[in-house]
Amino acid sequence: MGEAANDTVRLLWGPPARPTRGPKPALSLERIAAAGVEAADAEGLGAVSMQKVAGLLDFTKMSLYRYVPGKAELVALMVESALDEPPAPATGTDWRKQLFDWAHHLTRLFVRHPWLLDATNGPRVVGPKELAWLERVVAALDGHGLTGPERMDAAVLLAGHVRGIAEQSRAAGPSGSPEAALLALLGAVVRENADRYPAVAAAMADPDGRDQALDFGLERILDGLAALIERRAQVEDQPPSGA
Incomplete structure (x- = not known):
């Protein structure tokens, strides 16, 4: 793990190192992250x-470096600050409803903070809240005949959609x-060329x-996923060969 990744782990998972030089700390990681979220939202x-x-905090740039090494670490803190906790499953809720609710909660987060789409791209160190979102999907699918990698892939598939x-x-x-x-841009063109693209024209008109x-x-x-889970259950229910 590189030095930058180590810094990010320290900042996200703590405890963060306190500045050893200069006056008594007047800022906190929470305030810095909140200011970054404010700027990104705007x-x-x-x-x-x-x-x-x-500037938003009325401090100098150099004073921020006493808390956060650079922009990459700042963005990691902003992601953690902007994320809600993942939705807790209601008692008796099946895996399908849990994942459906999970996806809708994640969608609302992206609508509220569109910059999260850019900040959460690619391999990087994630914080406790972001890891909790992955945990929720993997846990919901546990005990249904899927392998660990399949449960992880299901989370990636849902998040990708x-x-x-x-x-x-x-x-x-x-x-x-x-x-x-799309209709505003192409609607008139498709209607005028419906003889060439009849299926698209019919679909857009519906x-x-x-x-x-x-x-x-x-x-x-x-x-x-339901079909795969059912197929695995059928295999498990089959009597051993030669029984």
């Missing part, structure tokens, strides 16, 4: 800098509807189920 992740955050829809919604602009944006891409994809992913 102007996007690209607008976040040590200078920007220092949510991210894809959230990315499209962000790109759609104020409406937040990818389908509405309002039934519009803007349901998130739930449609979730249900199909969960259908696939």
